[in-house]
Amino acid sequence: MPSLHANTGMQQIVDFILELDKLKGVTRKVRPLGLDRYENSAEHSWQIAMLAASLAPFAEPAIDINRVIAMLLVHDIGEIDTGDTMVFAESGWDERKAAEQIAVERIFGVLPEPQSAMFLALWREFDEGKSAEARFAHAADRAMPVLLNLANNGQSWRENGISHERVVGRIGPPIQAGCPAMWKYLETRLEEARRQGWFGA
């Protein structure tokens, strides 16, 4: 009865894409410029995919920018179950990663193959952070909230008591490792921001 199977997988894809709608309700700590609300993880995922694409000329020649973009589109999907945790959280990082792993197995598991395994592999590659593509993706992901904070007079740093030292110590190494030109730019801007008093104590 092949006609019964003509749309095999379509309902699963629909179930998956509607499940993803929940990422629009996961809020982060930065406000979009000029808006009186917090950013959500869905629009953030779009913006960092655009940032990575815009930074492509700064990527090592061997980097597959399409895989970077795909990783960035899926990297926060586990937050549907776990919520967003600020990168400056001091503890609970391992527990959070374990919970996110369970979450993405559930969510990508809604899909048929090969899509389910493909998205899970992208998520894991980002999570491990070892490939050149994953390092470039991490640099875009870490740089974006810094760029928004620099344009927002340090809004989320001040609201959450984050110091200049903590920002530089936490985001400097991954951005330097993934996109040295971006770190060179940010280092100067962050030093200016420190002089302006845009950090927490």
Add this chain to the structure above:
Amino acid sequence: MPSLHANTGMQQIVDFILELDKLKGVTRKVRPLGLDRYENSAEHSWQIAMLAASLAPFAEPAIDINRVIAMLLVHDIGEIDTGDTMVFAESGWDERKAAEQIAVERIFGVLPEPQSAMFLALWREFDEGKSAEARFAHAADRAMPVLLNLANNGQSWRENGISHERVVGRIGPPIQAGCPAMWKYLETRLEEARRQGWFGA
């Protein structure tokens, strides 16, 4: 003085990505499931990129799914200047397209080359809608609000007085042209929705 130019283009990329932040404030007519607000065009762009990636096994073999995803990430950026217009608007479509063209030339013009020309070419390919990639991208873009409406008991169709006939007439041909399996699925679901009374008069 080469060192002065070491970050050539970085400030332009930063200016561009902060300009893109405005797309988070462009609202559409559908509400995310379970949220008491309208969807914005940034999170929509993320979701349709994920829909296209999830539908990849339904694409013709020659389709470059990465170009589809890139097109979907940039296709709504002109709305930063023009706002969103519902696909069911009866008139003003040509004027709107001309205004969007001017908008994307301004916005992508913030970037250095080759990024500026690359994004503009992607936007134009989507706008023209002729390549197999553009047709597949249009199918994902048109299908997504229908899927949300079907999950929302026809929320935006009822709020905006959109009939079953108008939905089928406007979105059927582009979805059929770009992703026939998706249209086959939606045709049945839309007929069920009509019987449920989920459309406007």
